[in-house]
Amino acid sequence: xxxxxxxxxxxxxxxxxxxxxxxxxxxxxxxxxxxxxxxxxxxxxxxxxxxxxxxxxxxxxxxxxxxxxxxxxxxxxxxxxxxxxxxxxxxxxxxxxxxxxxxxxxxxxxxxxxxxxxxxxxxxxxxxxxxxxxxxxxxxxxxxxxxxxxxxxxxxxxxxxxxxxxxxxxxxxxxxxxxxxxxxxxxxxxxxxxxxxxxxxxxxxxxxxxxxxxxxxxxxxxxxxxxxxxxxxxxxxxxxxxxxxxxxxxxxxxxxxxxxxxxxxxxxxxxxxxxxxxxxxxxxxxxxxxxxxxxxxxxxxxxxxxxxxxxxxxxxxxxxxxxxxxxxxxxxxxxxxxxxxxxxxxxxxxxxxxxxxxxxxxxxxxxxxxxxxxxxxxxxxxxxxxxxxxxxxxxxxxxxxxxxxxxxxxxxxxxxxxxxxxxxxxxxxxxxxxxxxxxxxxxxxxxxxxxxxxxxxxxxxxxxxxxxxxxx
Amino acid sequence: xxxxxxxxxxxxxxxxxxxxxxxxxxxxxxxxxxxxxxxxxxxxxxxxxxxxxxxxxxxxxxxxxxxxxxxxxxxxxxxxxxxxxxxxxxxxxxxxxxxxxxxxxxxxxxxxxxxxxxxxxxxxxxxxxxxxxxxxxxxxxxxxxxxxxxxxxxxxxxxxxxxxxxxxxxxxxxxxxxxxxxxxxxxxxxxxxxxxxxxxxxxxxxxxxxxxxxxxxxxxxxxxxxxxxxxxxxxxxxxxxxxxxxxxxxxxxxxxxxxxxxxxxxxxxxxxxxxxxxxxxxxxxxxxxxxxxxxxxxxxxxxxxxxxxxxxxxxxxxxxxxxxxxxxxxxxxxxxxxxxxxxxxxxxxxxxxxxxxxxxxxxxxxxxxxxxxxxxxxxxxxxxxxxxxxxxxxxxxxxxxxxxxxxxxxxxxxxxxxxxxxxxxxxxxxxxxxxxxxxxxxxxxxxxxxxxxxxxxxxxxxxxxxxxxxxx
Numbered sequence: 001x002x003x004x005x006x007x008x009x010x011x012x013x014x015x016x017x018x019x020x021x022x023x024x025x026x027x028x029x030x031x032x033x034x035x036x037x038x039x040x041x042x043x044x045x046x047x048x049x050x051x052x053x054x055x056x057x058x059x060x061x062x063x064x065x066x067x068x069x070x071x072x073x074x075x076x077x078x079x080x081x082x083x084x085x086x087x088x089x090x091x092x093x094x095x096x097x098x099x100x101x102x103x104x105x106x107x108x109x110x111x112x113x114x115x116x117x118x119x120x121x122x123x124x125x126x127x128x129x130x131x132x133x134x135x136x137x138x139x140x141x142x143x144x145x146x147x148x149x150x151x152x153x154x155x156x157x158x159x160x161x162x163x164x165x166x167x168x169x170x171x172x173x174x175x176x177x178x179x180x181x182x183x184x185x186x187x188x189x190x191x192x193x194x195x196x197x198x199x200x201x202x203x204x205x206x207x208x209x210x211x212x213x214x215x216x217x218x219x220x221x222x223x224x225x226x227x228x229x230x231x232x233x234x235x236x237x238x239x240x241x242x243x244x245x246x247x248x249x250x251x252x253x254x255x256x257x258x259x260x261x262x263x264x265x266x267x268x269x270x271x272x273x274x275x276x277x278x279x280x281x282x283x284x285x286x287x288x289x290x291x292x293x294x295x296x297x298x299x300x301x302x303x304x305x306x307x308x309x310x311x312x313x314x315x316x317x318x319x320x321x322x323x324x325x326x327x328x329x330x331x332x333x334x335x336x337x338x339x340x341x342x343x344x345x346x347x348x349x350x351x352x353x354x355x356x357x358x359x360x361x362x363x364x365x366x367x368x369x370x371x372x373x374x375x376x377x378x379x380x381x382x383x384x385x386x387x388x389x390x391x392x393x394x395x396x397x398x399x400x401x402x403x404x405x406x407x408x409x410x411x412x413x414x415x416x417x418x419x420x421x422x423x424x425x426x427x428x429x430x431x432x433x434x435x436x437x438x439x440x441x442x443x444x445x446x447x448x449x450x451x452x453x454x455x456x457x458x459x460x461x462x463x464x465x466x467x468x469x470x471x472x
Numbered sequence: 473x474x475x476x477x478x479x480x481x482x483x484x485x486x487x488x489x490x491x492x493x494x495x496x497x498x499x500x501x502x503x504x505x506x507x508x509x510x511x512x513x514x515x516x517x518x519x520x521x522x523x524x525x526x527x528x529x530x531x532x533x534x535x536x537x538x539x540x541x542x543x544x545x546x547x548x549x550x551x552x553x554x555x556x557x558x559x560x561x562x563x564x565x566x567x568x569x570x571x572x573x574x575x576x577x578x579x580x581x582x583x584x585x586x587x588x589x590x591x592x593x594x595x596x597x598x599x600x601x602x603x604x605x606x607x608x609x610x611x612x613x614x615x616x617x618x619x620x621x622x623x624x625x626x627x628x629x630x631x632x633x634x635x636x637x638x639x640x641x642x643x644x645x646x647x648x649x650x651x652x653x654x655x656x657x658x659x660x661x662x663x664x665x666x667x668x669x670x671x672x673x674x675x676x677x678x679x680x681x682x683x684x685x686x687x688x689x690x691x692x693x694x695x696x697x698x699x700x701x702x703x704x705x706x707x708x709x710x711x712x713x714x715x716x717x718x719x720x721x722x723x724x725x726x727x728x729x730x731x732x733x734x735x736x737x738x739x740x741x742x743x744x745x746x747x748x749x750x751x752x753x754x755x756x757x758x759x760x761x762x763x764x765x766x767x768x769x770x771x772x773x774x775x776x777x778x779x780x781x782x783x784x785x786x787x788x789x790x791x792x793x794x795x796x797x798x799x800x801x802x803x804x805x806x807x808x809x810x811x812x813x814x815x816x817x818x819x820x821x822x823x824x825x826x827x828x829x830x831x832x833x834x835x836x837x838x839x840x841x842x843x844x845x846x847x848x849x850x851x852x853x854x855x856x857x858x859x860x861x862x863x864x865x866x867x868x869x870x871x872x873x874x875x876x877x878x879x880x881x882x883x884x885x886x887x888x889x890x891x892x893x894x895x896x897x898x899x900x901x902x903x904x905x906x907x908x909x910x911x912x913x914x915x916x917x918x919x920x921x922x923x924x925x926x927x928x929x930x931x932x933x934x935x936x937x938x939x940x941x942x943x944x
Contacts, residue, residue, distance in 0.1 A: 107714075107828040152663050163661060165670075166638065179919030189635060189824045189860045190897040191624050191674055192912060193904060193924050193942055198637075198670035202663055219718065242579075246691065247764070249721055292719070352661045356579040388661045425662040432665060440664060447651030451931060452665050458930030459923060470665055 004065040005091055009045045011061055016054050020097075022046040031072060031092060034080040039434055041084035043070070043092040050097045052172065052180060052211045058093065059209065060178040062464045069093045070466050071205035073115065073147030076139035078350065079433025081151065081204040081469050090467070095146045098211060101125050109217045110169055110186040115146025115210050122215070131217040134161040134252070138334055146210045152202030154429035156333075159385040160252035161218070163429065164201060170214040171197045176207070176460040186214040199455070204431055205466040207459045219291035225301040226253075226287050226326035229308075229317040230280025234359035234384065237284040240313050241385050244286065244304055250297060253287030256384040260377065261336045268342035269335045272328070276316050284314075284384070285333050287326075336381055337390075345404040346394040347411055351419045352428035355387040362389060365418045369393055372414060373407055388428040391415055416443060432470045441472035476537040477563055481517045483533055488526050492569075494518040503544060503564060506552040511906055513556035515542070515564040522569045524644065524652060524683045530565065531681065532650040534936045541565045542938050543677035545587060545619030548611035550822065551905025553623065553676040553941050562939070567618045570683060573597050581689045582641055582658040587618025587682050594687070603689040606633040606724070610806055618682045624674030626901035628805075631857040632724035633690070635901065636673060642686040643669045648679070648932040658686045671927070676903055677938040679931050691763035697773040698725075698759050698798035701780075701789040702752025706831035706856065709756040712785050713857050716758065716776055722769060725759030728834075728856040732849060733808045740814035741807045744800070748788050756786075756856070757805050759798075808853055809862075817876040818866040819883055823891045824900035827859040834861055837890045841865055844886060845879055860900040863887055888915060904942045913944030 013021040022028060023045045032041040047069075049055045062069050068090040072082040084090045099116040106129045113122050119133075119140040126133050135148070137155030147153075149171065154163045161167060170183035173196075183197045200207055231237045237256050244251045259281055266272050276283075286305075290297045298319060305317040320326035340346040353361050366378040377396040380389035393411050395403050416426045420443050432440050441449065449472050456471045485493040494500060495517045504513040519541075521527045534541050540562040544554040556562045571588040578601045585594050591605075591612040598605050607620070609627030619625075621643065626635045633639060642655035645668075655669045672679055703709045709728050716723045731753055738744050748755075758777075762769045770791060777789040792798035812818040825833050838850040849868040852861035865883050867875050888898045892915050904912050913921065921944050928943045 105828060108826050110826075154661055158661065165667070175919065175923060177919070177922070179917075179922070181919065181923070182917070185895040185897075186826050187824045187895075187897050187900070188827060188858045189626055189630065189855075189900040191899045191901055191903045192897055192916065193920070194675055194679075194927055195637070195670055195673070196920070196923060198667055199927075201667070203666055207666075352659045354580050354582075354658050355660060356577060383661075386660045423657040423659075425657075425659050425664055427663045428659070428661040429663055431663045444664065445651075445654070447647065447649070447653065448665075448668070450649070450651070451647060451653070451668060454930040455666055455671075455927060458926040 004067050005044045005089065008061050008065045008067045008091065012047055012058060015057055016049065020048050020050065020054060022048060028092065031075055031094065032084055034077065034083045035075055039080040039083045040086060042086050042088040043084045043090065044088050046092040046094050048094045048097045052174065055174045055209050055211050056178055056180060059174050059176065063176065063178060063462055066462055066464065067091055068464050068467045069209070071095060071146070071150070071209050073144030074118065074139065074142040076143040077147065077151060077433060078430035079427070079435045081431055081433030082147065083434065085468060093209065095144065102212060104129055104131070106131050108186055111215045111217055112184055112212055113145045113215060114212045115144060117145045119143050119145065119148065126217055127220055130220050132220045133215055134218050135164060135167055145213050145215070149201055149210050149213050150203060150205050151431045154383070154386070154388065156255065156383070157252050158383060159254055165198065167216050168197065168201055168213055169216050171200050171210055172212040173200050173208040173210045176462065176465050181208065184212060184214045202431065204433060204470045206456060206470050207465060221289045222291055222293040223297045224287060224289040224326065225298040226285070226320040226329050227301055227305055227317055228275035228329050229284045229286060229305065230276050230278065230315040231282045231284055232280070232315060233282060234362045236313060237282055237384055238355070238359050240284055240308055243308050243313055247304055248288065248300060250288040250290055250300065251286060252289050253285065254385040255285040255333045255382060256389070257283040257285060257333055257336070257381050258379045259283070260379050261381050262332060264339040264343050265332050265335050268339040272332060275318050275329060275332070278316060280315050285329055340392060340394055344395050346392050347404070347408055349391040349412065349415045350428050350430040351391050351415070351424055351426060352386070352388040353419065353422045353424035355385065357422060358384060358387045358389060361422055365391065365415065368418065369411060369414060373411055376403070376411070412439065434469060437470070437472055444472070476539050477516050477561065480533050480537045480539045480563065484519055484530060487529055488521065492520050492522065492526060494520060500564065503547055503566065504556055506549065506555045507547055511552040511555045512558060514558050514560040515556045515562065516560050518564040518566050520566045520569045524646065527646045527681050527683050528650050528652060531646050531648065535648065535650060535934055538934055538936065539563055540936050540939050541681070543567060543618070543622070543681050545616030546590065546611065546614040548615040549619065549623060549905060550902035551899070551907045553903055553905030554619065555906065557940060565681065567616065574684060576601055576603070578603050578689070580658055583687045583689055584656055584684055585617045585687060586684045587616060589617045591615050591617065591620065598689055599692055602692050604692045605687055606690050607636060607639055617685050617687070621673055621682050621685050622675060622677050623903045626855070626858070626860065628727065628855070629724050630855060631726055637670065639688050640669065640673055640685055641688050643672050643682055644684040645672050645680040645682045648934065648937050653680065656684060656686045674903065676905060676942045678928060678942050679937060693761045694763055694765040695769045696759060696761040696798065697770040698757070698792040698801050699773055699777055699789055700747035700801050701756045701758060701777065702748050702750065702787040703754045703756055704752070704787060705754060706834045708785060709754055709856055710827070710831050712756055712780055715780050715785055719776055720760065720772060722760040722762055722772065723758060724761050725757065726857040727757040727805045727854060728861070729755040729757060729805055729808070729853050730851045731755070732851050733853050734804060736811040736815050737804050737807050740811040744804060744807070747790050747801060747804070750788060752787050757801055812864060812866055816867050818864050819876070819880055821863040821884065821887045822900050822902040823863050823887065823896055823898060824858070824860040825891065825894045825896035827857065829894060830856060830859045830861060833894055837863065837887065840890065841883060841886060845883055848875070848883070884911065906941060909942070909944055916944070
């Protein structure tokens with residue numbers, strides 16, 4: 001360990017002032033572990049710039065002293081991509097003070113938000129001018145625009161609006177050489193060479209520090225309809241989605257929930273109740289929205305679900321009678337992970353295969369894992385229409401004690417091997433970070449890893465941008 | 473000049489056979505100039521691989537002999553990005569023999585087409601299974617999927633469906649080291665590191681050779697309605713678009729046409745007639761479509777345009793009574809460039825600014841250019857809803873002879889300076905190629921050029937992939 005970090009901190013304090021340089025360990029401590037508590041890091045300081053110019057200054061110091069930076073937003077990532085190494089060799093770069101919304105234009109359907117703006121804050125601000133930023137996810141109250149962009153976040157409305165990659169119109173970032181890439185003009189069409197914006201999206205802070213993002217807006221929702229349906233299988237759930245999509249453009253949420261997951265939620269989460277009276281092996285939560293106040297979205301969804309029922313696609317369905325019930329349906333979906341944790345240890349896999357292949361994959365992979373590791377319970381829930389399922393494996397009642405440590409890695413290898421054999425992705429929306437780096441290295445084609453390393457080295461030859469993340 | 477190209481050609485002929493190595497100058501000649509005849513190149517051979525494996529073989533030979541390759545599809549590009557240098561130092565790589573559609577899945581809404589598949593061929597093939605690939609443009613009968621992807625092509629339906637960047641689900645490409653990047657699984661969500669797909673889209677063949685592309689499909693159109701409207705100004709045209717967008721999701725084409733351009737078309741293109749009886753300073757062509765046979769799209773557009781007329785947004789409107797008339801309306805838009813050429817020399821600028829700024833930009837920039845260069849006629853037409861206008865300047869009746877050579881560069885500099893000052897792009901959809909490279913170098917921030925060069929050098933250290941294009 002050199003004294004370079006100390007020198008950098010000293011210089012930063014002189015240049016940027018004390019507000020931007022936090023060295024009190026008690027203030028740093030909440031931010032050096034990932035929020036799920038699996039990876040514990042350390043940092044001698046937390047730098048908190050308030051402007052792009054201050055980020056430039058910090059990146060220049062990092063280059064001068066060869067001290068790596070670990071950019072961080074709300075610290076809600078799932079792959080420990082914003083957690084510094086444990087040896088204190090890197091410095092945490094908190095983007096949370098860069099939290100102004102620079103502009104909102106309903107005319108251009110664009111907002112420009114700084115990296116530290118919290119997603120829910122943006123939602124509220126654009127709603128005030130009759131617009132909507134359509135990406136949302138469970139951590140909306142603390143995750144930031146910079147983090148969402150750097151991880152190419154997904155969430156529950158990807159079906160209609162895509163991931164951040166589709167919703168980002170441009171990025172402002174400080175590159176590792178201290179230059180500023182300014183991509184905020186929000187042009188809908190721009191063919192001036194390689195897209196640095198697209199390269200920075202999902203780069204997990206390894207190619208530069210995103211300081212602000214131009215985001216595409218859509219008209220605000222006038223009304224929504226949320227339905228809970230019971231189906232026989234994931235294949236029937238996908239059939240329902242295709243049935244709806246052929247008849248309306250209003251479906252924007254479609255989440256698959258197995259009975260097993262619903263049971264856990266009903267058991268562990270207070271105030272929940274089953275939407276349907278009978279049991280169904282699988283369920284699909286359907287959300288339709290409209291921006292047009294003249295459209296009766298509830299009636300539309302009701303009539304479509306009635307037709308799907310008559311055609312035998314679904315076994316039963318109920319539409320939320322009011323907003324409180326709609327929220328209650330979504331709660332059943334959003335608290336699955338929480339319920340699983342209350343039940344015991346769970347191995348989570350955020351995977352994707354092609355949409356058409358996913359129904360069979362869920363069933364087959366669950367059977368294979370349960371056969372190979374007797375006693376465990378394997379199941380998949382989530383974004384069926386995106387081909388993205390959270391494939392979770394939990395100990396179950398018959399598993400041996402200590403199974404997580406004993407079998408966890410083996411189970412994950414098996415799941416990742418099945419996904420890879422199916423042409424899928426071992427990280428659909430959570431990224432690689434630290435936690436999936438070994439599996440990525442094990443399973444990615446060598447040519448891909450070679451290309452990623454070449455790009456990383458080309459833009460960050462000193463290795464100061466979030467080393468040890470994403471690139472194997 | 474070395475004898476390396478001759479050695480490569482010799483080796484290629486032995487390895488790949490005579491069909492893949494064309495050396496007859498008369499067969500090569502049609503392909504070594506850009507289709508608009510502005511740039512004339514030369515190549516000692518045209519290599520025409522029939523498979524990805526053959527492309528790998530060719531790229532390996534190019535690396536071994538340090539001979540650059542110039543990938544080419546239908547040779548319909550607007551920036552001479554597929555035209556080899558005049559000194560014969562590079563070899564043309566025709567992708568047109570790789571022309572099979574590997575798969576079409578209505579279920580996954582995906583088609584996988586090889587690089588040499590002609591756009592119109594793909595349109596027809598997916599239509600047979602009730603689907604549609606929604607990107608289209610004038611050159612659809614000869615442009616190829618590989619070229620469209622490599623140039624991030626746009627066209628007339630970008631408003632609703634985006635450019636190729638939005639429509640490509642994945643790319644297969646041979647990288648400069650001879651490795652194959654396989655991104656064809658068509659996953660909707662995949663966060664395994666930097667997106668090589670997005671890096672290759674719009675890279676104009678400078679980072680690798682695209683061999684096949686997975687393309688997103690949408691349901692086939694059941695019906696369309698095409699209207700011609702007269703408006704007072706570009707601002708009114710944009711107001712009309714926003715009025716329609718607030719009330720329907722069916723608008724997918726919206727093209728601005730000035731009276732001046734319409735006059736030229738009526739004068740030079742046989743069989744054309746004005747859709748409206750009176751004159752209007754500006755016109756907007758509106759296309760609405762529906763995939764639902766139950767929707768009466770003509771009635772919907774008619775009622776919306778009647779409301780826009782009552783509110784004074786438009787001055788007049790007519791809806792095509794049948795498909796022949798719809799085609800006739802589109803012909804008025806699609807033959808503007810042809811009519812301009814018949815009238816005399818024209819300087820074309822494919823530019824974009826933010827959508828909200830475009831109406832004022834067209835009017836202001838035209839006035840400034842006409843004031844600075846007396847006698848010329850400046851006007852803009854095209855994709856107003858994308859903020860992308862083809863800003864054309866023609867000699868006009870009063871301009872001095874030889875104005876193109878005398879003033880062309882000065883006018884282009886002025887237009888590009890105005891665009892840059894407005895935060896816009898000097899290449900909205902046509903790319904940089906050879907023709908815009910000097911202007912790109914003049915106007916791009918040095919940090920951007922530095923980053924592009926670093927990426928180029930990282931992935932193509934030997935400089936064998938289409939040198940002299942895109943990267944200044």
